[in-house]
Amino acid sequence: MKIKEIRTVLFKAPLKTPFKTALRRVDQLEDLVVVVECDDGSVGYGEGAPTPAITGETIGSMIAAIEYIKPSLLGLDMEEFDTVLQKIHNSIVKNTTAKSAIEIAFYDLRAKNLKLPLYRMLGGTQKVFKTDITISMNQIDKMVFDSLDALERGYEILKVKVGDNPQKDIQRIRAIWDAVGKKAVLRLDANQGWSAAQSVEVLQSLEKAGIMPELIEQPVKADDLAGLRYIKERVQTPLLADESVFSIKDAITLLEQHAVDYINIKLAKTAGITQALKLADIVNGFGVKCMLGCMLEGPFSVAAGAHVASAKAHIITMIDLDAVSLLSHNPVQTSVQFEESQIALSEEIGLGVSLLS
Numbered sequence: 001m002k003i004k005e006i007r008t009v010l011f012k013a014p015l016k017t018p019f020k021t022a023l024r025r026v027d028q029l030e031d032l033v034v035v036v037e038c039d040d041g042s043v044g045y046g047e048g049a050p051t052p053a054i055t056g057e058t059i060g061s062m063i064a065a066i067e068y069i070k071p072s073l074l075g076l077d078m079e080e081f082d083t084v085l086q087k088i089h090n091s092i093v094k095n096t097t098a099k100s101a102i103e104i105a106f107y108d109l110r111a112k113n114l115k116l117p118l119y120r121m122l123g124g125t126q127k128v129f130k131t132d133i134t135i136s137m138n139q140i141d142k143m144v145f146d147s148l149d150a151l152e153r154g155y156e157i158l159k160v161k162v163g164d165n166p167q168k169d170i171q172r173i174r175a176i177w178d179a180v181g182k183k184a185v186l187r188l189d190a191n192q193g194w195s196a197a198q199s200v201e202v203l204q205s206l207e208k209a210g211i212m213p214e215l216i217e218q219p220v221k222a223d224d225l226a227g228l229r230y231i232k233e234r235v236q237t238p239l240l241a242d243e244s245v246f247s248i249k250d251a252i253t254l255l256e257q258h259a260v261d262y263i264n265i266k267l268a269k270t271a272g273i274t275q276a277l278k279l280a281d282i283v284n285g286f287g288v289k290c291m292l293g294c295m296l297e298g299p300f301s302v303a304a305g306a307h308v309a310s311a312k313a314h315i316i317t318m319i320d321l322d323a324v325s326l327l328s329h330n331p332v333q334t335s336v337q338f339e340e341s342q343i344a345l346s347e348e349i350g351l352g353v354s355l356l357s
């Protein structure tokens, strides 16, 4: 079956509440769905959410990149799947979210061609995942309220966004820790907001108070490798690299220098599924575990993340795929269940998510 058409659809969905980190505030999800059609009528769906502060992409740049890649793909046969992937990745550098969105659509199509759920095509068996939920950065009482509300809704892992003010961040984390007690695991994400010295100050202060988060994610700037090493040598709390790792090379550099304990894999950074799978295997070679994370994105790409997590379940032990549960409603057709903290893949062939027809 030959590739007949590739088009993009703007996908918008309101959030239950604004999403706030040290880098940005978002009130409405706005991303891009890629639709690939073959001459036999089969259709594949992909998605990517531009995050200018992290990948440098916008809706406009994503559309332009996909339009740029498109002519090299039209007319190819889906049997030449490896060629399709090579064309996507070799036609343009960077533009990782755009390439991820288009790649996901082709994986969806490929799995449909093979009549397999995507996770089975990738070799996975795990179908059910427990995700954490983001607690947006706000005033302390609001963050405590949101944390308790998340517990009520069944979440057992909270991803607490900090990073705008080290002293206030200590107060935020202490207040949440005191409020939730042993009922939840805390993950901290500073989104590059601290210096290395501030990170050590905050984390040592928490450790002295007996507060032990599961990990601290990306405390310092993405390119501050020395800073990560400085922190790792001085604190007990495990360090997770997010914005510092897009490529396999980035991960190898950090892991060879013992700069972090874990790696956060996101399809929008790895340019899709192919490199995400390879990255997991490489990281595993260092004896290190991964998180599968997402941007503020919709059900197509979040589902794709869950399929990847299934394929590498022995390596990807932490799931941060809460984006769909942050939407006030889910305006697509999906056999993948997004029920608060639980994500369950189905036996439907392909990705399991499609636009309403």
Ligand SMILES: [Mg+2]
Binding pocket: 189, 191, 217, 218, 242, 243
């Ligand atoms: Mg992060």
